[in-house]
Amino acid sequence: MTINLLNEDLQIRENRLGSITGYHGSAKDLSNCSRKSVLNDRERSFTQCSSCSSGTAICQLAMIQDAVVINHAPLGCSGDFPEFNFINRTGQIKRKMKLKNVRLISTNLREKDMIYGGNEKLEKTIKEAYERYNPKAIFVTTSCGSGIIGDDVNGAVEKAESELGIPIVPIFCEGFRSKIWATGFDAAYHGILKKIVKPPKNKSNNIINIINFWGDDYFSNLFEKLGLIPNYIVPFTTITQLEKLSEAAATIQVCSTLGTYFSTALEQEFGVPEVKSPPPYGILGTDIWLRELGNIVGKEKEVEELIISEKQRIEEELQDLRNKLKGKKAFVAAGAVHGHSIISVLKELGIQVAGACTWHHDPILDNRDETSDSLKHVVDTYGDIQLTVCNKQSFEMVNLLNRVEPDIFIVRHSGMSIWGAKLGIPTMLIGDEQFGLGYQGIINYGQKIYDMITNSSYVKNLSKYTKLPYTKWWLEQDPFYFLGGNAGE
Amino acid sequence: MQVSEIIEYPRQFCTLAAQQTIVAIDRAIPILHAGPGCSSKIFGGASFSSGYQGSGYVGGSAIPCTNTTERDVVFGGEERLREVIDGALKVMDGDFFVVLTGCTSDIVGDDVAQVVSEFTNRDVPIAYAETGGFKGNSYNGHELVLESIINQTIEDAGERIEGLVNIWSVVPYQDPFWDGNLQAIKRLLEGIGLKANILFGEKSGGFKSWKQIPSAQFNLVISPWVGVKIAELLESKFGTPWLQYPSIPIGAVETSKFLKAVGRFANIDEKIVDEYIKEQESSYYYYLEKAADFLLEFRYGLPGRFFNIADSFYTIGISKFLANDLSLLPGHQFITDEAPNEYRSLIEEQLLKLAPGVSTEVSFIADGGKIHEKLRQYGNRYSPLIIGGTWDSDLAKELDGYHLSISLPITDRLILNRHYVGYDGGLRLTEDIYSSILQSYQ
Ligand code: SF4
Numbered sequence: 001m002t003i004n005l006l007n008e009d010l011q012i013r014e015n016r017l018g019s020i021t022g023y024h025g026s027a028k029d030l031s032n033c034s035r036k037s038v039l040n041d042r043e044r045s046f047t048q049c050s051s052c053s054s055g056t057a058i059c060q061l062a063m064i065q066d067a068v069v070i071n072h073a074p075l076g077c078s079g080d081f082p083e084f085n086f087i088n089r090t091g092q093i094k095r096k097m098k099l100k101n102v103r104l105i106s107t108n109l110r111e112k113d114m115i116y117g118g119n120e121k122l123e124k125t126i127k128e129a130y131e132r133y134n135p136k137a138i139f140v141t142t143s144c145g146s147g148i149i150g151d152d153v154n155g156a157v158e159k160a161e162s163e164l165g166i167p168i169v170p171i172f173c174e175g176f177r178s179k180i181w182a183t184g185f186d187a188a189y190h191g192i193l194k195k196i197v198k199p200p201k202n203k204s205n206n207i208i209n210i211i212n213f214w215g216d217d218y219f220s221n222l223f224e225k226l227g228l229i230p231n232y233i234v235p236f237t238t239i240t241q242l243e244k245l246s247e248a249a250a251t252i253q254v255c256s257t258l259g260t261y262f263s264t265a266l267e268q269e270f271g272v273p274e275v276k277s278p279p280p281y282g283i284l285g286t287d288i289w290l291r292e293l294g295n296i297v298g299k300e301k302e303v304e305e306l307i308i309s310e311k312q313r314i315e316e317e318l319q320d321l322r323n324k325l326k327g328k329k330a331f332v333a334a335g336a337v338h339g340h341s342i343i344s345v346l347k348e349l350g351i352q353v354a355g356a357c358t359w360h361h362d363p364i365l366d367n368r369d370e371t372s373d374s375l376k377h378v379v380d381t382y383g384d385i386q387l388t389v390c391n392k393q394s395f396e397m398v399n400l401l402n403r404v405e406p407d408i409f410i411v412r413h414s415g416m417s418i419w420g421a422k423l424g425i426p427t428m429l430i431g432d433e434q435f436g437l438g439y440q441g442i443i444n445y446g447q448k449i450y451d452m453i454t455n456s457s458y459v460k461n462l463s464k465y466t467k468l469p470y471t472k473w474w475l476e477q478d479p480f481y482f483l484g485g486n487a488g489e
Numbered sequence: 490m491q492v493s494e495i496i497e498y499p500r501q502f503c504t505l506a507a508q509q510t511i512v513a514i515d516r517a518i519p520i521l522h523a524g525p526g527c528s529s530k531i532f533g534g535a536s537f538s539s540g541y542q543g544s545g546y547v548g549g550s551a552i553p554c555t556n557t558t559e560r561d562v563v564f565g566g567e568e569r570l571r572e573v574i575d576g577a578l579k580v581m582d583g584d585f586f587v588v589l590t591g592c593t594s595d596i597v598g599d600d601v602a603q604v605v606s607e608f609t610n611r612d613v614p615i616a617y618a619e620t621g622g623f624k625g626n627s628y629n630g631h632e633l634v635l636e637s638i639i640n641q642t643i644e645d646a647g648e649r650i651e652g653l654v655n656i657w658s659v660v661p662y663q664d665p666f667w668d669g670n671l672q673a674i675k676r677l678l679e680g681i682g683l684k685a686n687i688l689f690g691e692k693s694g695g696f697k698s699w700k701q702i703p704s705a706q707f708n709l710v711i712s713p714w715v716g717v718k719i720a721e722l723l724e725s726k727f728g729t730p731w732l733q734y735p736s737i738p739i740g741a742v743e744t745s746k747f748l749k750a751v752g753r754f755a756n757i758d759e760k761i762v763d764e765y766i767k768e769q770e771s772s773y774y775y776y777l778e779k780a781a782d783f784l785l786e787f788r789y790g791l792p793g794r795f796f797n798i799a800d801s802f803y804t805i806g807i808s809k810f811l812a813n814d815l816s817l818l819p820g821h822q823f824i825t826d827e828a829p830n831e832y833r834s835l836i837e838e839q840l841l842k843l844a845p846g847v848s849t850e851v852s853f854i855a856d857g858g859k860i861h862e863k864l865r866q867y868g869n870r871y872s873p874l875i876i877g878g879t880w881d882s883d884l885a886k887e888l889d890g891y892h893l894s895i896s897l898p899i900t901d902r903l904i905l906n907r908h909y910v911g912y913d914g915g916l917r918l919t920e921d922i923y924s925s926i927l928q929s930y931q
Contacts, residue, residue: 046576049554052526074592074622075496076503076527079534082879082898086538101498101880105858110493114596114623125495132497132858144524145592145623148562175524176557176593391525394550395580415529415550418543467582469518469547474580482576 003265003366008154009172010190010261013180014041017260017362021179023389024480027356030387031375034363042485050391051413052175055080056184057141058104061171063088063214063235064242066136068103068129072122072153073143078106091214091236105129109145118146119156126160126168136239137167137196139188147174167239169195179391180360182257182335189262192234192242193269200246200270205297207231209251209272211259215434222438226294226302246270250296252289254433255279256365256372257337264366276369278377279337282344283311285377286438292371310439321446322350328453331404331425332356333397334412336389338433340374342410345436347382349446354404357388357397359413388479394419395470399479401425408449424463426456493827498857498880499534500825500897501663501800503592503622504630506535511587511634512548513661514688515695518583519547522570522601523591525556527622535627538879539897540665540904553577557593566594570604578613585642585696587634588617595621609641614696616641626855628715628800628826631660635719638699645703645727654678654755655686655705655723657716658737664802665899669908670737674711677744677911680765681752685709691906703727709751711737713801713839714832735839737806740814740915741773773912777814780919784815789930790872792891794820798860798877799896801828804851805839807876807895810915812844819849820873823860825896828853857881864888874922893925 003010013019022042023030033039054077061069062084071078085102092099107125109118122140129138138160142153153170161168169191173184210219210232219230231241231248251266252275253259263274273296280289287307294303329352332342339358346353365372378385390396398419401409409420412430420427428448430436436445468475505527511519521528532549536542544551553576555561555569570588577586588605605617618637620630635657656674659667668690675685686701687693708723708731710716720731732754738747745766752762784791795817797804801824811817822840833853841848854860861884867873873890875881879900885892894901895909895918909918 045572046580047554047556047573048550049521049528049552050525050556051529052524055526055530074503075499075501075626076505076531076534076591076622078496078499079502079530079532079538081499081534082538082900083533085879085898086900100883105495105497106499108493108496108855110623110625113493121495128495128858143592144527144557145596148593148596175526176562177559179525179556179558181526391556392550414537415532415544418549467546469551469582470580471582 003261003268005190005194005265005269010186012178012183013186013362014178017364017366019180019360019362021360021389021391022483022485023361023387024483025387026384027375027387028379028384030361031373031379034361034375035370035373039363040485042483044393044482045484046395046482048393048395050179051181053173053178053181053184053187054141054143054175056181057171057173057188058084059213060185060188060234061139061141062102062104063091064237064239065097066238067139068105068133068135069139069141070122070125070129071104071106071141071143072109072118072146072151073106074109074145075106077143078104087214094216095236097236103133103135114145114149117149118151122151122153122156123160126156126164130164130166135166137169139169139171139191141171142174144175147176167195182360185258186261188234189265193262193265196239196242197245197270198243202247203249204247205249207248209233209245209248209266211251211253211262213258213433215254215432218434218437218440225306226297226299228297246272248272250275250293252293254437255335255338255341256374257335257362260362260365260367267367274367276367276372278371279341279374280438281341281436281441282348282381283439283442284381285341285344288371314439314443317443318446321443321450324450325349325351325446328352328407329354330408330410331401331406332410333416334410334430335359336361337374338412340378342412342430342436343378343385344382345442345445346410348442349449351449353385354406355386355388355400357390357400359391361389392416395474396479398423398468398470399475399477402475403479407453421459421462422466422468424460426452426459428452494854494856496856500855500857500878501627502531502534503626504620504624504633505589505591505622506531506627506663507589507618507620507630507634508552509535509548509662510631510660510689511589512545513667513690514585514699515693516546516584517696518577518581518586519552520574520577520586520588521552521554521591522566522588522594522599523554523557524593525554527591528552528554535662535897538900539662540899540902542662542665542904547581547583553581557591562593562597565597565599567599567604570599570601571607574604574608574615584614586613586615587638588615589620589634590618591620592622595619595624614642626827627663628660631663632715632718636722639702639719639722639726643699643702648704649706650701650704651706652682652755653684653686653701653705655702655708656688656711657708657719658711659802660715661689663897665895665897665904666908669906670910672906673908673910673914677748678751680769681748681757681762683751683755683757703729705729707731707755709734713805713836714828715802717832735805735835736809737802737910739806739810739909739918741770741912742813743806743809744911744915745770769912773916776916777919780923783923791926792817792874793871794818795874795876796820796822796864798823798825798875798881800824800826801836803896805836806909807918808840808843808849810918812847814915815919817874819843819847820867820871821850821852821863823863824851824853825855827855891926891929893922
């Protein structure tokens with residue numbers, strides 16, 4: 001069992017799931033190795049900047065509307081505060097909430113704190129945060145700095161908690177501990193599970209937890225037909241809402257890279273069934289996912305009707321899009337499971353996936369369930385493709401893109417689209433993970449891709465004037481020149 | 490160093506934000522010896538959230554980095570650094586490389602100097618700076634890396650070029666308008682016959698312009714404190730004289746003063762300077778006059794007092810402009826850049842004599858929570874004009890006031906080459922302030 005809420009901090013993904021960041025080869029081989037647990041990580045000798053667990057932990061915590069997050073770190077680690085503020089505000093507008101800034105505070109550790117320790121400052125910050133906002137809970141995220149100097153964050157937190165009488169939750173997400181930034185999601189959820197979620201009082205039969213980022217509400221519409229109510233978590237919730245997660249009828253996740261730990265733990269610790277299926281992207285994935293959901297909530301008949309009516313509804317439009325997009329090829333770069341989801345959608349549209357790059361790979365998920373294996377689902381349903389696992393190493397990606405010359409480049413991570421533009425490739429950033437979801441998602445994608453390909457003057461012109469920061473030598477090398485080791489046995 | 494506060498609503502980041510200083514030098518490549526998230530967090534904060542400035546040539550996801558792991562923390566990361574520098578030299582197409590360390594490396598104590606020297610010994614154009622984030626903020630990081638580059642790579646070729654002036658002013662990216670501001674400074678100096686050696690941004694010439702630093706006739710520091718250290722260093726190294734103008738010149742009053750001061754220092758014929766000023770002022774006032782009907786007749790409320798929440802550079806510059814050119818009255822000014830103690834009296838002095846008979850209260854605070862608390866004490870009796878960052882827009886509404894983002898973070902504007910320096914800079918700022926006021930009536 002990988003989940004133990006008694007532990008202060010959680011096991012990182014490398015140790016828990018055997019996750020890796022270096023691979024290149026066939027998706028089928030990777031999938032086979034994964035299930036046999038014979039996967040070795042391949043390390044790169046040259047690397048470019050990646051991302052860290054602190055950012056992913058904060059991205060789940062910062063938008064809890066009545067909490068405060070303290071970033072126990074020097075000030076650079078707050079670089080993502082303004083972006084979270086923007087996401088918070090746009091999300092509040094969409095949800096018709098009161099518009100307000102994100103509640104993030106940095107302990108602003110300096111040289112002196114590095115020498116004498118930052119605990120005192122942390123205690124002071126917690127008090128200050130409480131006075132400023134009177135929050136329902138305070139989360140304290142750690143950093144490389146606080147981790148290496150060995151601050152006793154637990155001690156500071158316990159002391160403050162007994163004084164203030166609200167949950168104060170330490171989140172251990174030091175960047176250097178894991179190469180897989182998704183570990184930060186787990187760290188945030190670990191804290192929420194340990195200290196916020198309460199045992200169920202009244203079990204609901206129609207509230208469904210949806211682990212997601214901050215996308216639009218695509219579920220209400222779908223769920224209405226099934227008599228279900230979506231409960232989006234964690235961003236844009238309140239502490240009271242989180243306390244009751246244990247009462248939901250089921251948990252689903254828009255992406256199991258995001259929610260694996262959370263949904264498994266909610267089932268294991270609080271008996272909330274997790275919908276175990278491939279992601280709800282592409283027709284077959286959505287079918288399986290809906291049926292599994294229907295099973296859990298006892299709505300098998302309604303689900304079958306819904307599947308038929310939804311498929312009929314999109315049929316004509318889908319055929320039209322398939323005709324328009326015939327012969328096009330795409331390159332995908334995204335987080336692990338979401339990358340697999342995008343591939344499914346593209347395949348449904350008849351687009352050739354000329355290559356794909358996922359930021360890491362989890363050989364198994366926390367639930368150990370084979371039907372939830374999104375890569376296996378892709379390979380079994382749509383056939384093999386060339387797959388790279390690389391934690392945002394743009395030099396590799398540019399080298400690949402330059403060879404593949406796709407008609408469209410589909411990205412899910414900010415900061416990566418520029419490479420498509422520099423190469424003159426129409427590039428589409430998936431900002432909203434729910435955009436491609438379900439049957440309608442295939443249509444959404446198809447239309448957007450068609451629009452992007454139809455007028456690509458901006459990137460075409462741009463590519464004539466911008467220069468790549470890579471040497472001619474590099475662009476002529478094998479893209480995996482710096483990738484050492486072997487993938488399998 | 491002052492005791493550091495806790496910070497809500499950060500408006501600058503750590504010393505490692507110096508990566509953006511390097512990105513601003515054409516074809517210079519930063520190499521980070523830091524944790525896996527540092528570079529992208531800093532890019533997000535100091536570049537993307539600073540008016541959506543892009544990756545540039547080698548910023549954003551292109552920056553080489555060792556991405557510190559637990560292993561490097563336990564056993565040291567020198568070998569990893571060696572590997573990454575080696576790879577960067579092969580993969581990245583640059584003229585000049587700068588290694589910057591983050592918290593992890595500085596706490597663990599990796600001998601970066603030693604590793605880098607192995608490359609300098611092979612004549613690789615490379616320098617390093619220890620910029621572990623806990624050492625200071627973005628402004629300190631900028632100065633630190635300038636100092637390192639100068640000390641480690643710039644040599645005096647003996648040549649002196651009459652009229653060449655090195656410009657030490659805006660902090661690239663931290664000032665969202667840096668690119669445009671530098672071009673504007675260049676044009677102003679050209680107007681009085683000088684040649685500005687612009688070290689960052691568009692058409693700056695990259696590392697070539699850096700090699701020219703010792704040849705300059707003088708160094709011009711346009712800032713209340715950032716860059717003073719650099720000018721002192723260059724004076725001691727190459728004997729170059731320097732002039733400090735402590736304010737960003739915005740609008741006619743300050744810009745004309747600025748040009749006169751520079752002209753005098755550079756021994757330029759007064760007639761040349763006066764003539765240029767006259768020509769510029771006449772077109773400045775031509776446009777400012779166009780604003781008069783609106784400014785004098787708008788019946789629905791204009792700001793009663795202005796409040797800056799910005800670094801000392803902009804706070805002084807904007808306050809002087811609003812007081813002198815637009816006759817606005819100051820409320821309280823909040824300086825957020827943690828300016829070192831030794832420069833604070835100079836900064837205060839600038840703000841005490843904004844315009845004849847006009848002075849302002851000033852606080853040095855980086856914690857936005859405290860700033861907002863103080864502003865709330867003024868209440869809504871002033872219809873305050875709050876000139877700060879995106880953090881401050883709600884507060885302006887709460888106080889029935891107006892708001893314009895000019896200092897980081899700016900996530901409510903897109904900035905390309907807009908600038909506020911000079912005569913036309915003043916006109917731009919006037920347009921922006923009043924457009925934002927008008928917008929609040931929509
Ligand atoms: S504060 Fe330290 S760990 Fe954080 S971004 Fe800056 S250098 Fe990196």
